[in-house]
Amino acid sequence: DIIFVGEVRDADTALMAVRAALTGHQVFTTLHTNDAIGSIARLGDIGVPGHLLAGSLIGVIAQRLARKLCVHCRTARGANPEECRILGVDAEKPPNIYDAIGCKKCKGKGCKGRVAIIEILRVDRQMDELISTHATRSTILEHALAQGFITMQQDGISKVLAGEITIDELIGTIDFTERL
Secondary structure: OOOEEHHHHHOOHHHHHHHHHOOEEEEOOOOOOOOHHHHHHHHHHHHEEEEEEEHHHOOEEEEEEEEEEEOOOOEEEEHHHHHHHOOOOOOOOOOOEEOOOOOOOOOOOEEEEEEEEEEEOOOOOOHHHHHHHHOHHHHHHHHHHHHHOOOOHHHHHHHHHHOOOOOHHHHOOOOOOOHO
């Protein structure tokens, strides 16, 4: 009842996975895209028709791994106005953010381990309709946000504010071009 496809790279593989999903199998696979919403367009580009994709897609998880700050040596400081702008927070009340320093526990790197920056796109009936009618990316994003979708940017910002990663690591890991 469960099928795992290592990676979807071509039309044959994508259509096989979609057809298996349409017959009641749970299909899990990987796909190279920039974010969860990008997977819809990517599958369309590969050759999966919108009406088939809409009936078979349940959800998409997108992730990037970021270096996690060492909890033993990270150092807090107030965010500067530019960092507040990037983070989307009030510069009049700058939050504390953390910098990597380096210690014996992290072997002088300032980071130890990795943390996932993720987004999970749920596909509901309205999203199915948007997919099958080839809605624009912005329309799909608008609907997803209205349903509580948390973007990788938002998840990454929360990890910066929680002291898990640096703002530089966030900017270097996910697409922040619209905020830079």
